[in-house]
Amino acid sequence: MTLSSPLIAPPVVGVREPDFLESMHGRGIVIVGGGRFLPSGYLAIRQLRHVGCKLPIEFWYLGKSELPAKLIPFFQALGVTSVDAFAIRERFPMKSLGGWECKPYAMAYSSFEEIVFIDADNLALRDPTFLFDHPDYTTNTAMFWPDFPPLEDSYWRIKTEAFKLLGIPEQKGLEIESGQMVINKRRAWTALMATVEMNSESEFYYKHCSYGDKDTYTLAWLMTKTPYFRVNLIPTIVRDLVRTHYTSDGLPIFEHGRKWVLPVQANRVVGPSEHDENCFKWLTEFSKLLYA
DSSP: OOOOOSOOSOOOGGGGOHHHHHHOOSEEEEEEOOGGGHHHHHHHHHHHHHTTOOSOEEEEESSGGGSOGGGHHHHHHTTEEEEEHHHHHTTSOOSOOSHHHHHHHHHHHSSOSEEEEEETTEEESSOGGGGGGOHHHHTSSEEEEEOOOOOTTOTTSOOHHHHHHHTOOOOSSOOEEEEEEEEETTTTHHHHHHHHHHHHTHHHHHHHTOSTTTTHHHHHHHHTTOOOEEOSSOOEEEETTEEEEEOTTSOEEEEEOOOOOSSGGGSOOOOOOTTHHHHHHHHHHHHHHHHO
């Protein structure tokens, strides 16, 4: 039996929602969190404000159980709009909508025209606003960051059959780390919608193409022949699996991978990290807000 992709051709989903495309405006940060990632997401927000980022932030989550209503005013005070993805799905259908699938969905249907997306467990080492004016981004439609070079048998590398399924010439070393991205949605709309469609059919694409959402972006951009920039510096390990990502100029920009939990004392001091002291302080603050 010949395996065929549910995605027969690159979709142009935006054709059926011109009003939404026209409503996109400005620049902002998009974070997907909620549930068990809520403590980390709160710290990511506090860190952005700590490093001087004044961009509006949208914090996406999956249903009311993932973000207690009493926390929303505190998020608003930090310049954060809380967005329930399940409510948005009533207008813009999405077959599968779990944590990974929500990432491209939130990017696409955020109110911003240009976005810096970061995972909830990602700390900005400096205000990322300058990335919107970085030539690596402005001369393309998106900026992606590389993952560690995978071994041939790594479960998180792009699957070999992905290229044939999607009609893309096979290439090696394309893997990205989707914990941070910069995207011009208007210029990359077709590619972004292809990514959304692939994640909507996650049962198929995660099995045959990508480990989670991770490389659905790379594959969608290649499939739609949309230009993007992939930073040429691989991340470095800070400790455990926490890694630092850099701009192509060698500037440290994100520290990604530490999951924070409650109660506060359940998080071990792992250092060295100049951010740990603030994170423990903010986590204590968050705990008081949550359990007040």
